[in-house]
Amino acid sequence: MKHKIYVLLALFLIIFSFSKAQNNKTKIFKNKHLKVEYPKTWFKFGAIGYVYFIPKTIRKNTFENEVEHVSINKNIIPINNGENVENVLKNxxxxxxRNEIKKTFEIVKLESYSKFIYKITSSVIYNSIDEIYKRVEYFFINKDEALENYRYQxxxxxxxxxxxxxxxxxxxIEKR
Incomplete structure (x- = not known):
């Protein structure tokens, strides 16, 4: 009996230590609209209602801060009655x-993903930077029956x- 108690106690301590270690690696951001968990190796920035996350290792005060980020901002794309969602996404x-001079993209319907319904992966070239940027956007239907997305670029x-x-x-990301 004592052996079982020691095993259960050891198991509890291992699980507790693991969850505590996970919590030490992330931070929480909350506002009245959402709650987000993000790595401590990233930082949050933005103003006037816009929220972005960027790795601390690439933080600069340059144009790249605008394009190298995770964006959790409310980006609404209306859907008119009877309009095909995939056509809306193609448009x-x-x-x-702004500042994009060339873009290629692929739209994928996410059949088995419960949170998002479409994913768009893009390659983008900006007019002021000689590099190609990769972007992935995840789309869902919000409570107002419009498309909304979150983006990593x-x-x-x-x-x-x-x-x-x-x-x-x-x-x-949890909507509040």
Missing amino acids: YSSVLM MREGLFDKYYDDAMLIINS
């Missing part, structure tokens, strides 16, 4: 945004390095 993806050479952290952030 959205084909439009060049990084220089192509660094995209995979920070991908897991970016997905931790995106998957941790």
Whole structure:
């Protein structure tokens, strides 16, 4: 009997230590709209209602801060009655945004993912930077029946390095 108690106590301590170690590796950001968990190796920045996360190792006060980040901002794309969601996403993806000079994209329907319904992966070239940026956007239908998305974007050479952290952030988002 004592042996079982020691085994259970050891198991409890291992589980408690693991969960505490996980908590020591992340921070929580909350506002009135959402709650987000992010790695301590990243920092949060933004103003006037915009929130971005960027790895501390690449923090600069340059244009890259605008394009190398995880964006959790409310980006709404209306869907009109009867409009095909995939067509709406094709139209959205084909439009060049500020400072973009070239973009290729792929739209994937996420059949088995419960939180998001579509993913768009893009390669983007900006007019002031000689590098290709990779972007992934995850879309869901919000309570107002409009499309909304969260985005991760990084220089192509660094995209995979920070991908897991970016997905931790995106998957941790809880609407409030």
